[in-house]
Amino acid sequence: MGQSIVLHPWRGDSPTPHSNDHFLSFLKSTPKEGLNELLDGGLYTSEVTEIAGEISSGKTQFCLSLCVSVVMKARQNVVFIDTCGGFSADRLTEIAESLYGEENLEHILQSVKVIEAFDIFHLMTALQTIKDKMVKKVDPFYDTLKLLVVDSITAVIYPSLGGQQMDGHGLMVQLSLKLRHLAADFSLCVLATGGKTKIGITEKGIEDWT
Amino acid sequence: MQSQRELCSFPIAPSHKSKLTSAGFLITEDLKHLKPSELSKETGIGLEECLEILKLVCSESVDGSKRNEAPKPAVSALERLKEEQSLPPIITFSEGLDNMLGGGVPLCKITEFCGAPGVGKTQMCMQIAVDVQIPSQFGGLQGEAVYIDTEGSFIVERLVDIAKATVDHCNEMARLEGFKEGEITVESVLSGVHFYRCHDYVELLATVHLLPEFIKKHPKIKVVLVDSVAFHFRHDFDDLSLRTRLLTTMAQSFIKRATEFKIAIVLTNQMTTKFSPGEDSRLVPALGESWGHASTIRVILYWEGQKRWAWLYKSPSKKESRVPYQITMGGVRDIVTSPADNSNDQSDDEPSSKRQKVS
Numbered sequence: 001m002g003q004s005i006v007l008h009p010w011r012g013d014s015p016t017p018h019s020n021d022h023f024l025s026f027l028k029s030t031p032k033e034g035l036n037e038l039l040d041g042g043l044y045t046s047e048v049t050e051i052a053g054e055i056s057s058g059k060t061q062f063c064l065s066l067c068v069s070v071v072m073k074a075r076q077n078v079v080f081i082d083t084c085g086g087f088s089a090d091r092l093t094e095i096a097e098s099l100y101g102e103e104n105l106e107h108i109l110q111s112v113k114v115i116e117a118f119d120i121f122h123l124m125t126a127l128q129t130i131k132d133k134m135v136k137k138v139d140p141f142y143d144t145l146k147l148l149v150v151d152s153i154t155a156v157i158y159p160s161l162g163g164q165q166m167d168g169h170g171l172m173v174q175l176s177l178k179l180r181h182l183a184a185d186f187s188l189c190v191l192a193t194g195g196k197t198k199i200g201i202t203e204k205g206i207e208d209w210t
Numbered sequence: 211m212q213s214q215r216e217l218c219s220f221p222i223a224p225s226h227k228s229k230l231t232s233a234g235f236l237i238t239e240d241l242k243h244l245k246p247s248e249l250s251k252e253t254g255i256g257l258e259e260c261l262e263i264l265k266l267v268c269s270e271s272v273d274g275s276k277r278n279e280a281p282k283p284a285v286s287a288l289e290r291l292k293e294e295q296s297l298p299p300i301i302t303f304s305e306g307l308d309n310m311l312g313g314g315v316p317l318c319k320i321t322e323f324c325g326a327p328g329v330g331k332t333q334m335c336m337q338i339a340v341d342v343q344i345p346s347q348f349g350g351l352q353g354e355a356v357y358i359d360t361e362g363s364f365i366v367e368r369l370v371d372i373a374k375a376t377v378d379h380c381n382e383m384a385r386l387e388g389f390k391e392g393e394i395t396v397e398s399v400l401s402g403v404h405f406y407r408c409h410d411y412v413e414l415l416a417t418v419h420l421l422p423e424f425i426k427k428h429p430k431i432k433v434v435l436v437d438s439v440a441f442h443f444r445h446d447f448d449d450l451s452l453r454t455r456l457l458t459t460m461a462q463s464f465i466k467r468a469t470e471f472k473i474a475i476v477l478t479n480q481m482t483t484k485f486s487p488g489e490d491s492r493l494v495p496a497l498g499e500s501w502g503h504a505s506t507i508r509v510i511l512y513w514e515g516q517k518r519w520a521w522l523y524k525s526p527s528k529k530e531s532r533v534p535y536q537i538t539m540g541g542v543r544d545i546v547t548s549p550a551d552n553s554n555d556q557s558d559d560e561p562s563s564k565r566q567k568v569s
Contacts, residue, residue: 055502056524079284085319085465085506089291090312091527109288116282118466124219158458158500162451167224174219 045146048179048190050153059193060086063149066191068096071111072104076146078112081126084155087114113141120156120171127178134186147189148182154194214239220266229253230263241267294318300342300351300433300474302334303376304544306533310522311507314341317432317474319526320464320504324479324495325511330518330537331478332363333372334511335435337541338476340369340376342433343402345393348383353432354402356424358417360441364405373399375540404428411442411456418460425471434467438478440496454500461504477505517545 043049043066053059064087067078080087089109096108117123133142157175160168183190214237218227233253235241241249246260255263285293299314308314315321315338323331339357344350357364373396384391404424408414414436425431439460447453464475482496495502495510502508508524521532534545 054499055508056530060526080287083462084503085469086526087290088526089287089294092287093291094527106288109291110286112287113284114287114290115284116469118462118469121219121221124215128215128219152503154500155458155462155503159455159462162455165224170218174216178219 043189043191045187045189046184048176048183048192051191051193053193060151061091063151063191063193064088064092064095067092067112067147067149068099068108070147070189071108072100074146075144076111077141077144078147078149079115079130079145080112081115081117081123081148081150083117083123083150084152086151089114117156120160120175123150123156124175124178127175127182131182131186145186145188147191148179150179150190150192152193217241217267222263222266223259226253226255226259226263229255238267297472298349298351300338301344301349302337302341302542303379303540304533304535304542306544307520307535307542310520310528310531310533311509311525312528315433315474315476316507317472318469319506320461320468320475320477321507321509322477322479322495322505323509323511324481326481326493326513329511329513330535330542331511332361332437333368333537334542335437335476335478336364336369336372338433339403339435340372340399340541342474343394343399344376344380347389347393348380351432352430354404354428354430356404356406356421356431356434358406358408358414358434358436360408360414360436361438362407363437364407366400369400369403370396371539372541379540402430404431408442411447414439414442415456415460418463421463421467422470425467425473431471431473433474433476434464435476436478438480440478440480444480444482444496450498454498457497457501458504461501464504465506 051059051062063080067080070076070078092112093105093109096105100108115126117126130142130145130148133139134145137143153175157168157172160171162168179190179192182188216237217230217235217240222230230236230253235249235253241264244264246257246264249255249260249264250257253260297317299308299311299316301308301314311321323334325331335357339355342351342353342355344352346352377394377396377399380394381391383389384393406417408417421434439457443453443457464477467473468475479501480496481493483491484494485491493512495508502524505524506526507522510521510523512519512521517534518536519532519534522528522530536543536545
């Protein structure tokens with residue numbers, strides 16, 4: 001994977017985040033200058049960027065805002081792969097309308113395509129389909145595709161990870177390779193969201209503490 | 211014509227995958243012009259399984275539309291918006307709660323209610339099981355419910371109370387608006403709730419696995435409630451890695467069914483105490499962080515002061531907010547506040563010993 005960002009939700013009544021993690025205060029109305037600085041200029045194409053964070057820290061919201069930015073500022077298309085049911089067209093509309101007004105709304109909504117893939121094999125099929133469409137150049141939408149969002153990647157990887165078989169690890173590596181190839185071969189910016197886990201080393205070996 | 215794809219990215223059994231790899235079949239192109247008998251001879255896999263593998267791999271190159279499990283094609287966000295707007299939510303009888311959730315419990319999503327014991331999770335589930343059956347002329351979904359009980363906290367008499375209150379309310383509305391009364395009766399409500407009792411996690415997983423068949427036979431089902439999803443996964447569950455796998459698989463299964471059949475999934479979760487070094491311990495939803503990502507919408511129910519509150523912790527489209535609510539004879543309702551009214555004699559028919567402070 002390329003860069004990693006960790007988001008922490010900042011709630012007034014919750015304890016302060018750990019000092020050695022990146023701390024981000026996510027306010028929907030401010031432009032993402034601070035974030036751009038953190039990422040050394042922004043999100044790069046030809047790279048896979050991962051956003052990790054706790055529940056409700058703003059990962060999906062970040063992705064939706066980014067979709068709107070890419071469509072309006074970079075004038076390119078976006079594919080949003082939803083693996084956990086968190087995509088809300090309503091919310092995308094809200095963000096688009098508040099930033100760019102009603103006149104641009106239809107254009108923005110038509111420049112974002114949503115694919116549902118609730119298990120890892122469907123996700124692989126979806127990625128293969130995207131690759132085919134970009135290679136064959138029959139669908140004009142994919143000619144100007146710049147951003148690919150996968151929300152969230154842990155949802156499809158967790159069910160096969162761990163246990164006696166090592167199959168899950170193989171699938172995870174395959175998925176990561178597929179994403180990287182897509183990013184590199186077609187100069188896409190690939191954004192993947194995930195949850196945070198702590199890896200603990202106990203008598204049983206390496207275990208996931210979630 | 212499809213470009214090359216590795217065989218290991220298909221859902222083939224691991225033992226078959228290793229046999230295919232050792233026989234030299236790595237990508238779809240390698241299997242293109244093979245007959246099942248030829249494949250069986252080369253790899254040593256049984257004939258029927260070879261047929262399955264070839265069907266799986268090669269039908270993908272014919273648009274993938276022949277497989278009934280094929281993923282749906284990409285739709286634009288505009289079409290998604292129209293779809294979302296055409297699906298009405300399930301109204302609870304608490305306006306505050308409905309507003310917080312954006313109209314009610316939404317279809318095609320997983321809504322999770324977390325809370326300490328006694329705060330009203332089961333009541334909420336029963337209320338939703340009744341509300342989904344409200345006839346469409348009153349703005350309801352006129353559907354049926356599947357209620358999966360894992361704790362044994364489902365009491366039919368209580369459901370009857372809630373049903374009676376809802377039926378009376380509907381008949382009252384019918385009278386006012388000139389509709390026919392008797393569209394919905396207590397008997398029809400009770401027969402519209404399909405009840406499953408699961409005694410351990412295997413039964414729960416089996417029930418979830420059989421849900422698609424059941425829903426196809428009863429297309430009126432609009433909500434599946436699980437009360438509670440945490441119970442069997444917390445007691446005597448030593449292998450945490452297995453637990454994460456089972457829970458995440460179940461979560462993905464739920465979201466698949468929710469979007470496939472356009473139903474709502476409502477789950478309840480318990481609370482657990484989290485100890486962090488140097489901080490006070492606090493109550494957090496059980497089952498860990500990986501489960502937290504499973505639900506689309508998470509509502510935490512808690513006590514504060516003398517009232518019950520619902521806190522929208524996680525939502526894809528609504529802002530974080532808290533609303534008070536109460537449990538009455540008829541189910542979940544808003545708290546009716548009036549300045550002169552200090553003692554709400556309608557509220558909290560629970561004994562005061564049940565009131566707990568949630569830190």
